[in-house]
Amino acid sequence: MSTVTMIYAGMFYIATLLLVVGLAYKIFDYSRTPAPLKIPTTPAPTTQKGVVYRMAKEVVLFESLFKSNKWIWVFGYLFHFGLFLVLARHLRYFTEPVWFWVGIVQPFGKYASIMMVAGLAGLLARRFLVDRVRYISTPSDYLMLVLLIAIGLSGMLMTFVAHTDIVALKGFFMGLMYLDVQPVPQDPILLVHLALVALLMVIFPISKLLHAPGVFFSPTRNQVDNPREHRHVAAWAARLDQNN
């Protein structure tokens, strides 16, 4: 087995471990931290079902962002929806036989990469062009977009310009999944693409990418508006009642 294969196999095992453990810890940490007060941003749903609907609109349609700023919505939506299709397309490297719907999504996933990179480019342009957004941007905000664009462009290069050996690539990932490491194709564009993805996986649980799990824990969006009907008390706050 070549050194490159060993490095990439080790890299993906470590990156996956950090991603899973890191995210699991953050989700555990969010769920154990109480929300002592009812703070839904109103008007808010008065039933749990309504909350599911509100959250679905937020996650699927970016409803609040749509109300807020059409440019950010367009770019953000292009990016996220493009990314979703691209990721779905990539499932073919991890499933054997390839799931039915993953087969259907292939051509869409191919061109979705253009949406994804266009959206990212728009978001990056805003960081330079809008004075308010420029003011709040940190180096990591720019680099995150650059990283995602680099992942997208390197992937597009392999899809549209210089094909890589995807059969061998699939062998590599299936091998990782079944703990039977197979050689990684030594194509420079692919190696760059894979290294950047591993980096993104490592960064995920320690960066603003936490907005993905975070939105589900946002009390202003996930609470039911029923404080007069139901008494809501956090464990640490309930102790105060006993002293009266």
Place this chain on the structure above:
Amino acid sequence: MAAAEFDIPEIKDDIEVPRLREGVMAHAKSFIAGEAVQSFMGYPHELGEDWKERALDKMGDLLGKYRSLKVFLDACVHCGACTDKCHYYLGTSDPKNMPVARQDLMRQVYRRYFTPAGKLFPKLVGAKDLTKEVLDDWYSYYYQCSECRRCSVFCPYGIDTAEITMAGREILNHVGMGQKYSNEILGKVQKIGNNLGLPGPALEDTLEGLAEDIEADTGVAVKMPLDVKGAEVLLVTPSADFFSEPHVESLIGYAKVFHAAGISWTLSSHASEAGNFGLFDANYDVMRKVAMRIRDAALELGVKRIVVGECGHAWRVAYSFWNTLTGIGYGGNDPFSIELQKQLDPTYPQPQHICELTNDLIKSGKIKVDPSANDDLVVTYHDSCNVARASRMGTEPGGQFAIPRELIKSVANNFHNMADDTIYESTFCCGGGGGLLTDDLMEVRVKGALPRATALNNVVKEHQVNFMATICAICKAQFTKVLPKYGFDMGMVGGVHQLVSKAIKLD
């Protein structure tokens, strides 16, 4: 010390998003609380040697107690959606008044001390050490936020800057940088029973005087009862209603409603304040202590219903938090809440907003009104931020918008809304909420009122509006002081029950 001179912004045709001007509001600082005020609250009054450790300890404590704070500090992606949503940014153009930048004042410290990325690569992720300069920025800009939640409507993750401002102020309290205005009020309400420090006998005199005035005015003996045991309703209202103009006109309105409907009611000298400045800092204990006065008064007087007068943040605390804090509400299955809930009449919402009560009475024909009594007025309605985005009225979401408007339209014939993006959930704060209603922050208050003044100006021009109704004591006090600087008559601001008071038929 007189406040510095400043220019009054010019009202344009539309609300414009200004280009940013860094640091232009850094000088705006409210007075810091002195020793007496701070020690009553259990806070130090000056920075000790160990202020940094105390600040970080408190931050860790709050991060463990409030999921909102933890999630909000992590989740922001700096997308910029909120940057043009805060009335203080729109009015001042200081970038630190953009919600995300205000949050970042704390987020930079959070990242530095509580996250691996900020510990390892502070520059990369915009993490900063907690220094005296950072703390001074906190004091400046966490008191240029009225905790109105407008940004939280527009954030794709629902990040509510108010939660971060509250935490920031609480940390400041713990290192000895409390705000004089808010903490003084929190002292008064706990020692005397109301924010204005009006003692029981003075309150009794005031109420008697008001009852005499009403009788002289209408020929009807409308009562202003205080501490009446066995009354059906306990009315809890902001203490400004007892003698500030135009607030008192609404108090007269409530009294007339109870009289006309034949509902026995009382005020309480122990709980002569609906306002709860404990909301403004992340100090659950203080907010709970202040709210407990209402529970105590309700138990003591044996009332069946609890009704809240026109006050925005008070209604947020009452509607959203009273059940949690004090058991005023339904659904409790612990001895503490059952003790009170078995006493309350389950056919009414508890607590109930005075607008819900009056609107129901008018709709069911139990009280009669003559809207032509308000024909001299062309009315608009300012949605108060805490009512709009942190509470509800009635049974349906959005009742907090529909019910006050329905009530206004039943007592006045001429009504026009302001522009849609300035009302309902997008309403602009008056500029004086959240502990900013103090003369030492006049510049912030005046500039923060610009978006509302702009929207008002447009309906004045288009529809000859001459009265802006609102249901918040802070809005009323703020607007009567600040709108004249923009050329409006202070008399054009008043309560919804001021309109009810004019239109109601007394027998």
